[in-house]
Amino acid sequence: MPPQLPDARRLALLHALGVQQVWLRRAELDADTLTRLLPTLPGAARGVPQHAASPGEPAPQPPRAARPDARTPPTSVPVCAPTPRQQGPGAGLAATAAGAAARGAGEPSAARLQRIAELDLDQLAEFSRACRACKLGAQRRHAVPGVGHPRARVMVVGEAPGAEEDQRGEPFVGAAGRLLDNMLRAIGLARDAADAEQAVYIANVIKCRPPGNRNPEPDEIAQCAPILRRQIELVQPRLLLALGRFAAQALTGSSEPIGRLRQRVLQHAGIPLVVSYHPAYLLRMPEDKAKSWADLCLAMDTLDKP
Ligand code: URA
Numbered sequence: 047m048p049p050q051l052p053d054a055r056r057l058a059l060l061h062a063l064g065v066q067q068v069w070l071r072r073a074e075l076d077a078d079t080l081t082r083l084l085p086t087l088p089g090a091a092r093g094v095p096q097h098a099a100s101p102g103e104p105a106p107q108p109p110r111a112a113r114p115d116a117r118t119p120p121t122s123v124p125v126c127a128p129t130p131r132q133q134g135p136g137a138g139l140a141a142t143a144a145g146a147a148a149r150g151a152g153e154p155s156a157a158r159l160q161r162i163a164e165l166d167l168d169q170l171a172e173f174s175r176a177c178r179a180c181k182l183g184a185q186r187r188h189a190v191p192g193v194g195h196p197r198a199r200v201m202v203v204g205e206a207p208g209a210e211e212d213q214r215g216e217p218f219v220g221a222a223g224r225l226l227d228n229m230l231r232a233i234g235l236a237r238d239a240a241d242a243e244q245a246v247y248i249a250n251v252i253k254c255r256p257p258g259n260r261n262p263e264p265d266e267i268a269q270c271a272p273i274l275r276r277q278i279e280l281v282q283p284r285l286l287l288a289l290g291r292f293a294a295q296a297l298t299g300s301s302e303p304i305g306r307l308r309q310r311v312l313q314h315a316g317i318p319l320v321v322s323y324h325p326a327y328l329l330r331m332p333e334d335k336a337k338s339w340a341d342l343c344l345a346m347d348t349l350d351k352p
Contacts, residue, residue: 138299138314139251139271152180152265154272162272167196167280170273174253179269182254188215189253192277194237195245199349201283202226203274204324205292206252206262217248222325226289229325233342247281249274251296262292271296278315285349286317287342290324297321308341311348320345 158179165173171191177183190207193216202218210220218226230236230246239245252262252270262270274296278286288294291304297314298307298321307321322341323334 138297139275152268154179154269158269159272162276165276167192167277170276170280174273177253177269180254180263180266182252182256182266185257186254187212190215190217190250190255191253191273192247192249193217194247194281195239195242196247196281197242198239198245198247198281199243199284200235200245200287200345201247201249201278201281201285202230202287202289203293203297204248204250204289206250206259207255208259208326209255212255217250218325221329225325225329229338229342232339233346247277247283249277251293267296275315278317283317285345286314286319287345288319288321290327293324294321308337309344311344318348320348 162170162173174189174191177189183189186207188207188211190211194201204218207217208220208222211217211223217223226248227237235244235246237246237248251274252266253273254266254270256262256266286297288297294304294307295301297319298312300307304321304323308323310321312319312321320341322345323331323338328335328338
């Protein structure tokens with residue numbers, strides 16, 4: 047089922063939640079609706095989106111995701127424009143793990159790969175919790191395997207757990223996670239939705255927190271990537287949404303910066319893949335929420351394609 051058309055009350059709620067950029071998908075708009083809704087949008091009176099963080103939005107966090115490309119300030123009225131479709135690199139996680147292995151970086155054993163290939167989602171979670179294949183296993187408090195509907199239509203992929211995720215064993219539960227939940231809600235999706243159509247499955251490339259939120263190292267990526275690969279295989283999402291440079295590059299196998307990967311429909315393992323900014327980055331750079339909304343619109347438009 048397509049997400050609900052954002053009405054004025056819903057937009058006001060999103061605004062209160064700190065989601066100030068609501069991009070309306072052109073497919074859902076007629077002229078009357080547009081005329082009715084535009085005045086309700088934050089910043090619409092001035093014709094430009096507002097970017098200030100709302101009172102409910104936490105202070106900037108230490109970087110979890112890499113900084114994106116040079117930013118251009120959004121100037122348009124927040125309505126999604128059609129974007130060019132493009133197939134992109136699809137080597138993805140296999141290449142990520144293989145690349146690390148080629149560099150001699152903690153290649154997963156054949157037995158590990160074989161074991162992972164046999165597990166279902168619950169077993170993968172158990173496997174992750176017991177995993178000691180790299181040094182992160184000894185340092186974490188909780189492994190963070192993933193959460194969501196086992197047949198979710200959309201799978202969101204982040205980088206690695208942060209401090210709060212490590213405490214709770216669930217992905218994206220800190221400040222960035224709250225923003226992610228708000229963003230997903232605005233397009234009619236939720237991590238706890240009972241219906242697969244509205245559900246997301248959320249996972250990270252790396253299941254254990256790198257100390258001090260440092261970047262994951264090649265051996266850690268090599269050992270962990272097969273778990274995400276198996277999760278994707280099991281969930282069979284209709285769309286992958288990679289958040290942040292690390293996840294985007296891991297899933298595409300590309301080293302292009304996020305600014306060149308976003309706003310394209312890429313592929314991973316035959317599944318359409320849309321790339322956007324990491325919510326932790328958006329907390330630091332709220333002016334880029336507009337671009338992020340454009341990416342979410344592209345994701346939903348891709349899902350709606352027959
Ligand atoms: N950042 C991520 O990439 N994943 C999380 O689970 C939390 C923060």
